[in-house]
Amino acid sequence: MSSSLSRRSFLGLSGAVGLTALTACGGGTKIGAGSGSPASAAPTFSGGEYTGPKVTLDYWNGFTGGDGPHMRAMLETFNKQFAGRIEVRNVTRRWEDLYPAMPTAIAAGKGPDVAVIHNDWVGTFAARRTLLPLDDVVGALSLSEADFIPAVWNAGVYQGKRYSVPLDVHCLGDYWNRAHLQKIGLSEAPADRAGYEDALAQLKKAGIAAPFWMPNKWPAHLMFMSLLWQHGGELYSDDGTRALWGGEPGVRALSWMVEQIDKGFSPAQVAQDSQYAAFKNDKVSFTWDGIWQINDLKTNARSLQWGLGPVPNIGGTAAVWSSSHNFVMTSQAGKDGDKVQAAKFFIDHMGRLSTEWAKAGMIPARNSAREDPAVAELPQIRLAADLDSFRFLPALPGVGDVQSKALELAVAKAVLKQASPSEALKEGVATANKLLADNKRKYAR
Amino acid sequence: MSLLTRPRGLPGAQAPGRPAPRTPRMRPWTPYAFLAPYLVLFAVFMLAPIAFGGWTSLHEWDINLPAKPFVGLRNYADLFDPADVDGARFWTAMRATAIFTVASVPLLIVLPLLVALLMNGRFKGRDLYRAVYFAPYVLGVAVVGLVWRFLLDGNIGLVNHYLGLDVQWTTAVPPAWVALVGVTVWWTLGLNSVIFLAGLQDIPRELHEAAMVDGASAWHRFRAVTLPGLRPVTVFVVNATILASANMFGQSYLITGGAPADQTKTAIYLIAETGLRQFDMGTASAMSFVLAGCLMVVSALVFGAFRGRSKP
Structure with missing residues (x-):
């Protein structure tokens, strides 16, 4: 043994092992350094169904309360309807755990592709480059400020770009x-x-x-x-x-x-x-x-x-005090053009289901959805009678x-x-x- | 195994009178070769992270902002500046840690020692008794925290209900400290007791018998035989308990949430919050180093105190 392994080569070897381990470690800790690749690589979204190869989207939200079962039911319907094309994997965790975990998980590639976040976090995450702009989705959906509570609508814009699509308002x-x-x-x-x-x-x-x-x-x-x-x-x-x-x-x-x-x-x-x-x-x-x-x-x-x-x-x-839940697409999805398309399709599709979502106890963000008779009867809708009273935290x-x-x-x-x-x-x-x-x-x- | 042995006969078999051969000389790197597996792990999982933490603490290091500018010792300077937001918060947290440690460590030494003395006796149901004292330690901090948070609630909790008290165990100091220390003692008493018990069983019976023959009372035997016999165990228990208490996090996180107004937010709690919730890794690392430095000093003092006493 000693003859086949000289001292010099042994030391060299153990040093090399140590160094590799160290560099590996250093590489692993280099999280977040602007790792989101630019989204411009993906084609813009122009509405319609997703036509690419099958993708799996990781979807994070904080609906741990009475709202959780409704979101899961909506996802099940979505997964059934688009089986074989898009599969959405749901991760629900408490908001206070979700926000700290999200940027790090995304940087490590183990985070969500799409997520729901509150309006006051849009600015923080946009500045951290955790989110990708969604201007084209909004364009394709022909969504406009006229159909939304203005404060909710404007909360999704950071430095001239739109990063979120409102789902609901709650107060x-x-x-x-x-x-x-x-x-x-x-x-x-x-x-x-x-x-x-x-x-x-x-x-x-x-x-x-x-x-x-x-x-x-x-x-x-x-x-x-x-x-x-x-x-x-x-x-x-x-x-x-x-x-x-x-x-x-x-x-x-x-x-x-x-x-x-x-x-x-x-x-x-x-x-x-x-x-x-x-x-x-x-x-x-x-x-x-x-x-x-x-x-x-x-x-x-x-x-x-x-x-x-x-x-x-x-x-x-x-x-x-009011807040709103907003769909966002993360920089993790941005690494794959198909995911970007699927995520935008998902956001578009779910955004249309706001009547269903209202049954989870929320107030639909769209003015038109609130007038829907199925929604107008819900106990929370009377709180939205005076929209001017809704105030939001700045983003x-x-x-x-x-x-x-x-x-x-x-x-x-x-x-x-x-x-x-x-x-x-x-x-x-x-x-x-x-x-x-x-x-x-x-x-x- | 050509590393150590030489081809000639066994050393013990040599005839007396003949000059003893030189002990087989080890190659100088042999011990390091044996240490290497551990050293590699130690380097990768201890030294490297510590060095990386030190490096981080010299930067304004937000884990997911691309720019991580070097700021030298500014993170440390901020911590020692009472006018700074993080500095003020840090020393409030250090104070909370100190209060908790000072209050909990004596109890976590004396009570387990008494329990261990009882458990060391011979009586019916001893095993059950041992198990009962150790049982809470099996629970995770999440279980302990959640259960006690509701038991201790000042307005709807069972503790006040049954004791007929009106004490805000989770939102007022000092009751919150009483609650946190009490829960911690209840929870971890078993571990220290078991260690003390093992120490007690290591003290040779003959010493006790000899003392009895000399006419020593139970108290004398405790002072002159049991306590000195437990010295090595006690050094360990004291140090381990100080470190565990200084690292208290889960109890205040779950039971008081740092209430009232951050007064029970311990240093580790604040470090976790700063680093993992606010992503300010630079400040959090600097806080960790200051805390680690303080703990090293305390540990050194404890070792010094015990060593000083062992000298005649």
């Missing part, structure tokens, strides 16, 4: 406990501030110890943003360099939230999700939550008598980081009484402005 709503409201002679939640506060006081008198639990985490920031807009405030400056939510309207919005605790309508320091769990268990009269909970309440809280209406107008101007690149590091933290601090609303917001805005400046620099490259 915060006011859920109420019918049995509780009957006790004070109401059939639905009051829509104005005086009425709402009066109802809370009466509910408390009627024996509901804490009728309106104030969360400190999700959806506390959605409530805060709705109230901020209602008081005439704005989130960020148009150029995305300054946070504006710490001004007078913000302080009034956050103070109103804290007031509910001071007045005894909410227990102090409500833990994550327990306001919703308490609502399902008949302990809470009002809770503000997303309309995606409709199906959860229908299936998991059968004995509960509840109703759903628009968030009350506390601040003077009707406004509510600034990196806005998600600013929200979680600054705005959500400030809201939590105030609700948990660690700081007064004005102090918490002042500190939050200072953090937000630094982050916005960082993002501006980072995404400009």
Whole structure:
């Protein structure tokens, strides 16, 4: 053994093994370096059916709630209808896990070809080159701003190119406990501030110890943003360099939230999700939550008598936090011209099924679809009566980081009484402005 | 095996009186050849990632932005700048880690030692008792976290319900720390107990018997025989527990979500969030190196403390 392998050659060999391993390692970690090949290689999409060879599309979404079964059923239909040509593989994971995983998975070639993302992420992902433009799909579908809620429609454009096709709109709503409201002679939640506060006081008198639990985490920031807009405030400056939510309207919005605790309508320091769990268990009269909970309440809280209406107008101007689900095509699909075509066909096809999708608890993004009699009866549609009240987070690149590091933290601090609303917001805005400046620099490259 | 042996007779068979032959000389690279398989793995899976992490920490490294400009030590400088967003967050997180470690380590040493002493006795149902104490450790952190998050909920949880308390275990400090430490002790007590138990069973019975003959009381025997006998095991347990506690992540992620307002967000939690959710790998790597440095210092102090005491 020793004779056949000299020391020098042994060392050389082990060194070589080590080096190969190191280089392999280095190669593996070089993720993301603008790996999306340009989409221009693929032919433009001009509508009609997909005619290329059979392809498999990986499709990611975050429909883990009451909306999931509907999406799966729609996919099954699609796969059956186009069997042998396009196969769509569904991956559903929670939104908060999906967003961090998506860019890395795509860079590694193991991510989605098509995905559904929220409007406020379009800017971030477009800037990260995770997405490919869809201008030709929109052209082929002859989609136009006239058929959509303008804010939703415009959220899909980043630096002059369209990256997403809206599927639906969803917003915060006011859920109420019918049995509780009957006790004070109401059939639905009051829509104005005086009425709402009066109802809370009466509910408390009627024996509901804490009728309106104030969360400190999700959806506390959605409530805060709705109230901020209602008081005439704005989130960020148009150029995305300054946070504006710490001004007078913000302080009034956050103070109103804290007031509910001071007045005894909410227990102090409500833990994550327990306001919703308490609502399902008949302990809470009002809770503000997303309309995606409709199906959860229908299936998991059968004995509960509840109703759903628009968030009350506390601040003077009707406004509510809204968001939308959007189809996007990723840079992973861009590596294969056939996939690009199939993905565009898929997006086109699914986008037409918005009536079916509305049954998942969402509001169709297309004005025409909302007028469809099959949809108009659904409980969430009445929330869309006043489209001007729908407000969206701007699609600034990196806005998600600013929200979680600054705005959500400030809201939590105030609700948990660690700081007064004005102090918490002042500190939050200072953090937000630094982050916005960082993002501006980072995404400009 | 021509590497080590020489063709002549066995060394033990030599007649006494004759000059002992030189011990068979190893070729100088022989030990390295034996170490090589491990060294390669160590280099590839430990050294290279560490070096790569160090390199990353010197850049503004967003994993999926093409531009990764070199920034030198700025990531570190930011961490030590209290006015910086990440710096302020990092030291809040380090403080959270320190609080948790200081609160949990003594309990995770003393309680398992007591449990191990009990388990080491002879009584009926001993095996069941051992299994019961070890059982929670079998559960994953996800199970433990989720179960306790609902049990501990301040408004709808069973703990407050049965104890008749009104304590916000998951949204207020210090109750959140009591909850996190309590859950961790309940969860990992079994492991340390088993290690202590193994240590106890390694102490020769004769020492105890000799002490008894000398008239030592149970307390004296514990002080003079058991504790010194456990010293090597204790060094290991203390160090491993400090490191495990300093790396706490799952419990606060699942039970408190960092509440109230990031006060229970530990360093590892923040590093994971910065690197894997906000893709800011440069800052996250710098944070990891600072944390690792702190842990090295702490470990060195622990080893020093135990070594110092072993000297007469």
